[in-house]
Amino acid sequence: MRVDVDTAPFIIDRVRPLTGSVYVVRFSRNEMQFIPGQYLLIGLPGSARMREYSIYSGTQDPYLEILIQEVDDGKMSKALKKIKPGKRLEVHGPEGKFLSExxxxxxxxxxxxxxxxxxxxxxxxxxxxxxxxxxxxxxxxxxxxxxxxxxxxxxxxxxxxxxxxxxxxxxxxxxxxxxxxxxxxxxxxxxxxxxxxxxxxxxxxxxxxxxxxxxxxxxx
The missing domain is CATH 3.40.50.80 (Nucleotide-binding domain of ferredoxin-NADP reductase (FNR) module)
Structure with a gap:
């Protein structure tokens, strides 16, 4: 199920570091339905830049999570690493059929x-x-x-x-x-x-x- 982001914004819950460069971003799910293996298009409000990230959380989890590797020339990966709880994300999707079968x-x-x-x-x-x-x-x-x-x-x-x-x-x-x-x-x-x-x-x-x-x- 796709969610209208204008009426149901996706809000950051927390950023969880796993290593010095890898982290998990958790944010509100808004009843979005997906199947494992699908990905989301993620962006910051006011920016036209969107990046694809596979969904890391499970279908029974009440939240959405994505796993991110910070890269030297990755503006999005650097910005999301520093994002604060309560901030809004632009989220589109889900897309993909990688693990659909x-x-x-x-x-x-x-x-x-x-x-x-x-x-x-x-x-x-x-x-x-x-x-x-x-x-x-x-x-x-x-x-x-x-x-x-x-x-x-x-x-x-x-x-x-x-x-x-x-x-x-x-x-x-x-x-x-x-x-x-x-x-x-x-x-x-x-x-x-x-x-x-x-x-x-x-x-x-x-x-x-x-x-x-x-x-x-x-x-x-």
Whole structure:
């Protein structure tokens, strides 16, 4: 359901830091309906600039959240990091169909692969369907970048850390895939960097997973 922002403004509740450059913005939901994997167009009042951010919160949460990586040349990511509670956001959407079929996948056949903040749509999915059988591979630099780790069941998640030894696997997420090829009957969803996605698709194809069973969302 789309909400008329003129009659139901989206108001900032809080900004929650996760690392020095990654944070979560929580704001009013206004009864907006969405499915996990969709994104919102976010802007500041009076500015024509809008940016796409995947919804981070679950469908049962009474608020909306987005996960943001502050970047050096990102005016929006810098502005939202400093925004104060009570301020208004321009919000349009939701849009997208990235995970629209994921809830229909047979138990044990769901494979999520993310790098960095590309975990956002999967966080939304797991919060929305906490009993779903899934396997989540998250590629990060250090364990400190394992955002909201308590959301996920430990037995369903593999942290792949490329710059420290504190993950479940030391190396890139694609290194883990190459060393532990998935079964060919998996339905794979990939979100994150374009390089990770390209490399992962090659490994998944070599493992017998056809392109029609691979869905991607490129973040950067």
């Amino acid at each position: 994921a809830s229909r996948v047979a138990p044990g056949k769901l494979l999520f692969i993310a790098s960095g903040t590309g975990i956002a749509p999967f966080h939304s999915f797991v919060r929305s369907y906490p009993q779903t059988e899934y396997r989540l591979l998250h590629g990060i630099r250090t364990r400190d970048e394992a955002y909201d780790l308590n959301t996920y069941r430990k037995e369903h998640m593999v942290l792949c850390t490329s710059r420290d030894q504190r993950g479940d696997f030391s190396g890139r997420v694609t290194d883990y895939l190459a060393a532990n090829p998935p079964e060919p009957d998996q339905q794979a969803y990939l979100c994150g960097s374009s390089q990770m996605i390209r490399d992962a698709i090659k490994i998944l194809n070599a493992s017998g997973i056809p392109l029609e069973n691979i869905t991607t969302e490129v973040y950067y």
